[in-house]
Amino acid sequence: MESIPPVYSSATERQNKTYTPPWADLSIIGIAGSSGSGKTSVAMEIIKSLNLPWVVILVMDSFYKSLSSEDHARAHRNEYDFDCPDALDFDALVQTLKNLKQGKKADIPVYSFAEHQRQPQTTTLYSPRVLILEGILALHPQIVDLLDVKIFVEADMDVCLGRRIVRDVRERGRDIDGVIKQWFGFVKPSYKKHVEPQRAISDLIIPRGIENKTAIDLVVKHIQMKLDEKSQKHSADLQHLGLIALEHELSQNVHLMTQTPQFIGMNTILQNPATEQVDFVFYFDRLACMLVEKALDSASYISTAVNTPQGTGYNGLNPAGTTSAVSILRGGSCLETALKRTIPDCITGRVLIQTHEGTEEPELQYLKLPPQIETHETVMLLDPQMASGGAALMAVRVLMDHGVKEQRIVFVTCAAGKNGLKRLTAVYPKVKVIVGRIEEEREPRWMEKRYFGC
């Protein structure tokens, strides 16, 4: 049966072993319109109807440039033009959007309207699948190429002015004369010059803003469809990686715990459904302790000489740098008791990845990583079970997006399916894995249910 197909290309041999998380396929929706047209309300309404952590609004006002002291004084006299493109830091905005499109995290400036200054702190934006960019110039030529959908919200100019007066007086502490001076001096001329021209290049015009339920509903449906497409693609990608990984040998970086009688005995107790929860917790903690101790073998050490009370020197080792841990919730928190027994003050981050029941797609729901995690010498990723390896792939990617080097990650798990392990190590060969038990077939997660009793 040795025959070459009639059309043969070596390109099919080269297999793509990279993992693309859903946030590296970001869709950006620009919503522009006059001040007071109801852009913000429309964007908020869309977010509210979708109610998903990965659909977020980015407000363009965050990218206002800091004002010099003269400009600052002019702003207070309502003589500064905030509606002209020059007031915005488009370079920073473009860079931010580009980073997000590549799945990287982005630091969003915090702008104070009171001081007309950028604040020293920033907010981090990471892993949105859909980003709604909202601002009067959201469809500006400098960013229009980065947008997937271009929406223009329209309202009668009188209505816009009315809303602006109410908002600026109530929320921003301005006086009516000032608002009107600003409106006729800058806002309205700027609308004609910079904002309205965006209307022609938009995909969708929403007249009457927030009152236009039909239009908002259409946008929501469109986003929903896009999200479904992304989920399907993500799931298909994961499946594809699984197929590629099948052909791989188990990586050298996968360390199976030595199957000693005690270790097997503990595994027997843990897997026996007749075991009481209190015993399950005890043996789980004991077994997990051994996993964490083993994981610390993969950490870095440096030689050190110490003096003993006996007055003799000893050539020993000290751990090099910081070792931290990130638990993949909720299961990962089962391993934290053992972690604290080994390193009581271990710096611990948390990431909640839920596997969608219908599609089996892992979803990043929540993330809180320790500061400067990129400087840590070893970062342990804790998850009691690895089934398909989807959540593991995503968690590793999250760490790497935050600057943690692949070779510094040690994945610690009690049990893993062979193919899940292969999938993880085919994509991230430098990640080390400490695993208690390897199963030929994947098994659904059950350990955390036993540990927590629900």
Added chain:
Amino acid sequence: MDDIEFEPVPSPAQGVGPIYRPEGEKPTATVSKSLSYENVHVLPQTPQLIALLTMIRDKRTGRADFIFYSNRIIRLLVEEGLNHLPVVEHSVTTPVGRAYLGVKFEGKICGVSIMRAGEAMEQGLRDCCRSVRIGKILIQRDEETCKPKLFYDKLPADIANRWVLLLDPMFATGGSATLAVEVLKARGVPEDHILFLNLIASPSGVADFAERFPKLRVVTAFIDQGLDEKKYIIPGLGDFGDRYYTL
């Protein structure tokens, strides 16, 4: 085996780390001496074990850290020690409905600590075996004869039917441990049912002990360089009991 093996300078440090790591990338440290007795088991000399030992050897380490890091090593010792106990096959159907060919622990165990330092190992034992019975033996040096003398013992009544984990962290000449084993044997514990768990041993002491009790098993974390003129282990870590309880 000579009764004293004295090396004023620690043996040269060597690379420590997993086999897959190239020799040049391994940090160097002094690892345990190896003895070729079948009944002496030294814990794998992993970098992290060495780091734990470094912590408790360092005279600057305070008592809280000393206790914490000793307990970690003791747990490793207990886990390794328990592996020498018999098990029987035991299959279970797992929560996902699969058959798992496992094992079940067989036989009753108990701990016996040689006071006072051995008592410091009880916590580590309880961490692994929750409701374990623990007997105690007090052995002191007789002022007149300079030989170890049994002062007190309190052991489970059915100790003859149990596997015994004998606990003593420092093993220098092995006088106390030898006497303790004699006591256990006199109570009817078969020699091959005794596991001696120890943190740091002297090479000469442990060699004598292994020869004298060939069926007993020694599990230790480290075999050190030797003894000084006062029969203290060097480099050692000083007086374990003092550092754990009082210093």
